[in-house]
Amino acid sequence: MNTMTVEATMHALGAQARSASHRMAVASTHEKALALRALARLLREQSASLQADNAKDVERAIASGLAAPMVDRLRLTDKALETAAQGCEQLADMPDVIGEIIGLRQRPSGIRVGQMRVPLGVFGMIYESRPNVTIEAASLAIKSGNACILRGGSEAIESNKALAALVRQALQHAGLPQDGVQLVPTTERAAVGYLITMPEYVDVVIPRGGRGLIERISREAKVPVIKHLDGICHTYVDDPCDLAQAVVIADNAKTQKYSPCNATETLLVARGVAAAFLPQIARVYADKGVEMRVTDEAAPLVQIAGAHVVPATEQDWHTEYLAPIISIKLVAGLDEAIAHINTYGSHHTDAIITTDHRHAQRFLREVDSASVMVNASTRFADGFEYGLGAEIGISTDKFHARGPVGVEGLTSLKYVVLGDGEIRQ
Amino acid sequence: MNTMTVEATMHALGAQARSASHRMAVASTHEKALALRALARLLREQSASLQADNAKDVERAIASGLAAPMVDRLRLTDKALETAAQGCEQLADMPDVIGEIIGLRQRPSGIRVGQMRVPLGVFGMIYESRPNVTIEAASLAIKSGNACILRGGSEAIESNKALAALVRQALQHAGLPQDGVQLVPTTERAAVGYLITMPEYVDVVIPRGGRGLIERISREAKVPVIKHLDGICHTYVDDPCDLAQAVVIADNAKTQKYSPCNATETLLVARGVAAAFLPQIARVYADKGVEMRVTDEAAPLVQIAGAHVVPATEQDWHTEYLAPIISIKLVAGLDEAIAHINTYGSHHTDAIITTDHRHAQRFLREVDSASVMVNASTRFADGFEYGLGAEIGISTDKFHARGPVGVEGLTSLKYVVLGDGEIRQ
Structure with missing residues (x-):
């Protein structure tokens, strides 16, 4: 893929994500649960085929001399797939916070004012070797009503493609747009550069990886970044x-x-x-x-x-x-x-x-x-231990989200005003 | 002031703000109310002197041919000062949200997990002619436990200096650091460039003004920006x-x-x-x-x-x-x-x-x-109408704060874990 094609690819992904995000945002609790349960089922049913695709990544990693602990992080073991499936089911069972209205109170003017929790829209996720992050990010996107664009490590590309295909099947099964979750199909590094500079399509970027990666993304991004730097x-x-x-x-x-x-x-x-x-x-x-x-x-x-x-x-x-x-x-x-x-x-x-x-x-x-x-x-200090159901990262920023980021960190609150003909005096 | 001096000035302001922010963050509800009430009193007591300083700005504006509506926005009338004083008193009377812990719940591990509302730290405020914004921003900084650095319009510099001096008196009266609220003393445009690129000292920047100003700041800032773009x-x-x-x-x-x-x-x-x-x-x-x-x-x-x-x-x-x-x-x-x-x-x-x-x-x-x-x-759609007490701006962003931004928009939630010897299994 040449640079022009990468740019065109990323813009197409962005436009499709933005378009899908409107439907994702209004998906019912039932539709989201349907998609998450279908994904859990597919992960179990298709484990042999997933592991065959994963084996290609693992073999290539070994052949290229990747260190053994890194190779291990790549593997989609039975246990890893079962954990991913259970994670989807747990999310399906959790209360749906999207659309909830908090703090509704009467004002002297007669209007009632509250805040409704809504998805951010589209998030971009940039991560390294572990392919199960694909499922964690996809399932959180579904539960939180966001669309997402996933950019996994090049060493896990075959595994990620296979997983993303299952996510799309699950979305379709629930009547939700397949473009709600998209995987960047190219391993070209330039793709990341586009992903973090398309504010018209991407509302926030979440990098997971080494300090170098996160600092580079924070420096170059034109969209908000949920950063996870050191843990001292x-x-x-x-x-x-x-x-x-x-x-x-x-x-x-x-x-x-x-x-x-x-x-x-x-x-x-x-x-x-x-x-x-x-x-x-x-x-x-x-x-x-x-x-x-x-x-x-x-x-x-x-x-x-x-x-x-x-x-x-x-x-x-x-x-x-x-x-x-x-x-x-x-x-x-x-x-x-x-x-x-x-x-x-x-x-x-x-x-x-x-x-x-x-x-x-x-x-x-x-x-x-x-x-x-x-x-x-x-x-x-962990999303599961805190009861967030899942964690897309841990933020060391103060702005927007601090600490483990789960569904709520992928949402914002808009104001809701309920009146009965009130006007401003 | 040459460029070197502007840089040194801005770094000094930043370091002083960061240092003051630690004390501001732990100020008691009583101390904050004391400062806000002292500020209200000083605004009333010193109205003649404030208006004398304001007259210098107004005369200069008229002499320079500023349009009449712009000159009007500059004026610190009796009414404007009384409104500002009342705003401070209203904030003093509002509940203090800093330090409150929400959603504390027991987890299966035995720990209890909740979230504590804390100040963001230091905010920078960039605004144009209206000098009463100086008081709005300063009073919100005090109530929210943040330090702030204020950069008002050059046309209002005498008024803003006089107002900022009263704010510092009020802080001192309450035993809080005077550097909790600082005014950029120079009208050099380069000062804004430094203010928006010091993440070590400034946690968020809030520009209020025309679309051009806000777009330029968003483009060049190295810290988060609470943007208020068009209202269509x-x-x-x-x-x-x-x-x-x-x-x-x-x-x-x-x-x-x-x-x-x-x-x-x-x-x-x-x-x-x-x-x-x-x-x-x-x-x-x-x-x-x-x-x-x-x-x-x-x-x-x-x-x-x-x-x-x-x-x-x-x-x-x-x-x-x-x-x-x-x-x-x-x-x-x-x-x-x-x-x-x-x-x-x-x-x-x-x-x-x-x-x-x-x-x-x-x-x-x-x-x-x-x-x-x-x-x-x-x-x-307004902070006062929504019951926020005051409004530092209206955000058209989705990230962090949406809509009218009051005290809560200047805070974030950190996780609080209460245990009795629990360890991770």
Whole structure:
């Protein structure tokens, strides 16, 4: 495909998405459920054929020397397909928020004013290897009444084409326009450039991937972007706190999984509890092979048999390790902890472990992050855990949507005015 | 001021705003009310001195040959100052939405998840002649817990400096940082360029002014922009409807004031009621000197003594007259009305006049505008009329905020998680 053809292709996709979006926006709850259940059924019925298409991607990836963990992320296993199917069914069962009117109240003029939740229109989704994102994005588009244009990674193109074909079948089955969900058919990089610069067709773009991709898209986009940048998350162990709880949470927040963005990267410890707390958590981290990068002051408290202790540098407070490494710092108390988090954090997810009510309230209010937690693991920052049904991404922005983005993040509120002949005086 | 100095000035303002924003965000309801009431008092006490400063702007404007209506918009009359003072007092009396937690619910994991309303941080406001916008923006910043940087028109610089000085006094009186509200001290145009490209200091920019200004800012901004573009508003007179109500509303929507963005520019009339309705409204418009630009089909129905009737062209459906002109078209019914509005409208405000419940519901749902109304004048689309207390602008965007933007539009929701030792399994 030459550049001209890519441009023409993207404009055609855009125009078709915009046109389909009007019908998607007024789809009934029943029609949307019908489409989602049909999609779940097709994913199960067609699993053999899907896996045959997926095998082409996997073979090509192996032949091209892609690293094994990346190849694994490509695979549409039975389990991955079943999870995707269940996700569609869960969404079908959730309440439909589209069209709901909130806050309707009477005004002195006689009119009643409220706000109706409506879809944004068309969203563009740009993502990398995992083909199941195709189903997550498509199912959220259907539930939220949006049209979408999906741009998956080139390494998953055969899998994504097969999945997108099923989505279109499901839409047709429910009497909804097939163009409600479209996959960019070309792997040319230029396609992304068009997708993010067509405000006449695309209302918001959601990139999922590495920092480089997201920064480039944010810089070049002519439409709003829901950005998910770093997760430099903190757990602050306050004085006073329940020490046993602090150990369990600090363990889970770091070690339950190392790669997610909501894993804790920095542990802040109030001086008053450091001598009691640090040796205990150091024992846990040492046993699990977690490297501790600590300030001079904290070092003696974590130097136990088997511990891997390294002096922390300024750079550590800025670093998202996504690995068995944690930075540790002592602080005077709540004020210093909040200041550290607001300075070095990435406004993603931060937790306090405390038994002091006022400390908890101040932490919730004053830490400027998308998710703020009391006595819980930062690993909970997730659309499923929050009850959003599904998650299209996690926003580290403040504008429009913050934190895990589900159906509501793909909607906006318009004003509704109900009158009976009222006029402005 | 040379370019280097403007850059340094703007960066200093930005850094000061960001720093002040942390304190503004945690200001108590009481502190904010104290500041707003002090500002109201100062506006009244200092009215003579404010008007002396304002007179300098007015004299300069007259000397430079500014048109009389523009000079009028500059004037800080007794009435304008009293309105501004009352606006501050009204905001002080309104409930404080900052810090409120909504939707707190228990999850199967044991955690409770809700959302807390928090300020966006720092907003930049770019506006033209009317100096009272300085007080509207400052008071909304205080109430919403944001810091702000105000860039008023150069023609109002003396007035704005005097008003901003009072705002800073009021903030100090309440123990809040004076840099919570800052006025750009220079009239150099380059200042705007910096204000809209400092994402490290400014979270959102709100331009108020002509289409050219807003389009330029949207194009060049590196921060989110709350845009207010055209108001091509429609009133659709449905079949069936209450004809008397339709006449009263179509009159008010067009003629109560010609210049506001929420005035109706196009009247769509269902064929079934056209013969009964159009002669009546034509009588009203003819008496008030409103020019009617009509389709061939509608022409015979509005041709009455004294009427100024002109054939409508395609361009008329795209035009925001802001003048005693209205375009009129007959449509088959609801479907054609909705299609016309979604094609030619500016997604601002549109109304249906109907007695059919299903038509009303479909219009509310399917018209893709920031405000959709049933049996009410489009002129109601306004922050005060909607009960927002004040309005910093009207958004014609879908992202983040739609329609009149008050305190809530200057906030976002962060997730709050309350646990008691829960960890992720």
